[in-house]
Amino acid sequence: MAECLKVRGLVAGYGATVVLEDIDLDIPEQGSLAILGRNGVGKTTLLATIMGHTTLHSGSIVFDGQAIERLPVHERARLGIGYVPQTRDIFPSLTVEENLMVAEHGAGDWSLDKVYEFFPRLLERRGNFGNQLSGGEQQMLSIGRALMGNPKLLILDEPLEGLSPIIVDVLMESIRRLLEDKLTVILVEQSARRALQSTQEVIVLDRGRITWKGQSGYLLAHPDELSAIMLAG
Numbered sequence: 029m030a031e032c033l034k035v036r037g038l039v040a041g042y043g044a045t046v047v048l049e050d051i052d053l054d055i056p057e058q059g060s061l062a063i064l065g066r067n068g069v070g071k072t073t074l075l076a077t078i079m080g081h082t083t084l085h086s087g088s089i090v091f092d093g094q095a096i097e098r099l100p101v102h103e104r105a106r107l108g109i110g111y112v113p114q115t116r117d118i119f120p121s122l123t124v125e126e127n128l129m130v131a132e133h134g135a136g137d138w139s140l141d142k143v144y145e146f147f148p149r150l151l152e153r154r155g156n157f158g159n160q161l162s163g164g165e166q167q168m169l170s171i172g173r174a175l176m177g178n179p180k181l182l183i184l185d186e187p188l189e190g191l192s193p194i195i196v197d198v199l200m201e202s203i204r205r206l207l208e209d210k211l212t213v214i215l216v217e218q219s220a221r222r223a224l225q226s227t228q229e230v231i232v233l234d235r236g237r238i239t240w241k242g243q244s245g246y247l248l249a250h251p252d253e254l255s256a257i258m259l260a261g
């Protein structure tokens with residue numbers, strides 16, 4: 029299987045502050061990676077660095093065969109990286125449909141109709157403004173906007189945070205369907221169990237470094253080892 033993302037020797041942070049050190053990653057096309065770790069260990073910073081939102085001190089990021097570490101954010105998006113940040117990237121004063129349409133780019137299967145088919149709730153709410161949506165609907169819209177860019181790689185930063193249990197189940201099912209699709213996915217999720225159940229591979233971060241990497245299924249089957257890894261550091 030061809031490689032979707034290859035990261036080598038990544039050192040990154042905010043200005044002169046280094047948060048991530050010596051990060052190596054390999055994600056094959058159509059692969060899926062969970063990033064686990066306690067609060068503040070650098071999970072969001074790693075996602076933001078792949079997207080180009082932080083300060084890169086050294087290292088390389090190859091996406092779909094192309095070095096992207098010096099490219100601006102919009103170029104990375106144009107090449108096929110979809111980013112759903114923790115803050116939910118939607119325009120509050122645009123309608124659901126306008127939010128989706130302004131995010132349309134790239135060639136591929138995803139269109140307004142396909143997003144509505146994928147999230148029927150968004151079709152029902154198509155005329156509502158971003159700020160009139162529930163938290164779950166905002167998250168669907170944020171993911172829908174990323175899908176309108178026809179990404180090859182979809183990066184999801186805690187997509188279930190702060191949502192009610194019923195919406196969590198609906199969204200988790202949607203994320204599973206995306207994982208079964210042609211997409212490559214990186215998922216940061218607070219519930220280790222949920223993250224491991226829906227991905228193939230996992231890395232654990234602690235204080236900006238990778239402290240464990242391997243198969244998600246292995247950690248799921250060895251909960252004692254998972255607890256020990258998560259508590260170490």
Ligand SMILES: Nc1ncnc2c1ncn2[C@@H]1O[C@H](COP(=O)(O)OP(=O)(O)OP(=O)(O)O)[C@@H](O)[C@H]1O
Nearest residue numbers: 042045047065066067068069070071072073074114
């Ligand atoms: N914009 C910023 N400027 C400076 N430092 C930051 C910034 N954002 C995060 N940090 C710092 O970087 C470190 C890693 O934070 P990050 O948000 O990546 O962790 P995280 O693992 O995603 O945490 P959480 O699970 O709480 O979201 C923390 O020490 C944090 O204070």
